Amino acid sequence: MSVTKKHLTLDLDFDLELDFVLVGISSSLRDYRLCHFVYKHTGLAFVRGKEDYIDHKGYLKEKEKDEMDYHIIYERTKQKGTKKHFFTIYRYCDPNFEFEYYIINNRSLDGQALVPELPNFDYFLIVKHFIDQDDLRVLLDDIKSINEVMLTKELDPTSLKSKENLIF
Template sequence: MNKITFKLDMDLDLELDFILVGISTTLRDYRLCHFINKKTGLNFVYGKESVLDHNGNIKLKPQEELDFHLIVEKNKNKKEILHHFQVYRYCHDNLDFEYYLVNNKSLENGTLIPEASNFDYFFLIKHYIDEEDLIKLLENIRSIKEVMLLKEIDPISLKSKENLIF
């Protein structure tokens, strides 16, 4: 019998349909969210996901998955380490847009995007945002005096880009 082998070529670029902005600051995550909320009118809340789905039903996920962005790292000894990255979210009611602020350091002291370790946080904007609105939003965040660096990053260029998919 002849054996036929198929190769599946997956394109992760389709999953990277968001704007990514790196933020360097001396502020703790909750303080940064406070200032972003104050300067932009957004309303960031703690956690990656709401406990309720779109129909108002309680999600059947562990609280850990709702609160944190979880990444499993295999170290040199092939031991798995589960990293918990703190996340804040602001999602419009009809899901026209979603904003996330993700800590670049895990509670276990790992790094979400090692090649961009100079950034403390990543600001992700999912779905469409008008260029003028984006510029105004970034200017407002840049006006926070404790924000030292704010830079838009092409997620496709990152080696660890798969860590940003959630």
Template sequence: MAVHKFILDDTFDETLYTLIGIHCSLEDYRLAYLINQYLGITLTRKSSDLDFNKGQVSYSIYEWEDHNQLITWNLVSNICKTQELKIRNYSSLFDTQEKITKTFHLLPEHKTVNYFLKIESEFSFKKEKYILDSILKIPQVVTAYSIDSGQLKSKDNLIFK
């Protein structure tokens, strides 16, 4: 009896999505509201943030599932700042505590990006350009651009399930 062997390529690992980097100084909830207004979508905050390093680092995430077109939209913060107290022991009368702020990035290769808009669907160039133009119309957004997900080293951080 012949043995048949199926070899599955990495095609199932790669989901098709569009990734847009957004530079702005807005709070996450305000940006989500403005994107909802300009794109006509309904991003809402997920009940739990993205957690990394066993809960020490978390990123805010907003999601909208368009069931009509089978598209999932995610707006996620790229920057997480944490503070910790470090006690300095001097051989003097006063011991001091120092606050240290550490900054973590969801995608370290794009440290200047404040937020990412991930759209899980394959769009035509015209549709992607329309989305970018709509985001750029938001007065508080400095710039927004498409990011090639094939060039990302830490693309595993973009799996939100």
């Protein structure tokens, strides 16, 4: 009796969920000043932090304060183990939570780049959920009209080597 063995190969290809619009911003402004001028030009009232301390039911969230205030990237090194890099982040969520906007600094508090392959951008605007192309164009034009903003450009997050740094 002959036994034939069959090999089954299972290919698990996990794609990162990059369901957001990414815009690079070059500006000499500090992050809080940029948010102020974005508010004046667009009406988007950004607040500091990645998320609110209170959940939708009114209870205090049981997370570390740093986790809600900063976007944290963990770097594993052989010499020092795991190192945390803290990136300042600002958010605006419309009242119905249809849109979420985030402005995140491309430099951490210790100078590490969030997206090293794009060093000319000081900030990234991330728009989660759907935004119409016309609305996006108007938003970019409004941000470009800020005197201290040199460049705004829509970017393709799938083409970035460090795209996983933009997921939160």
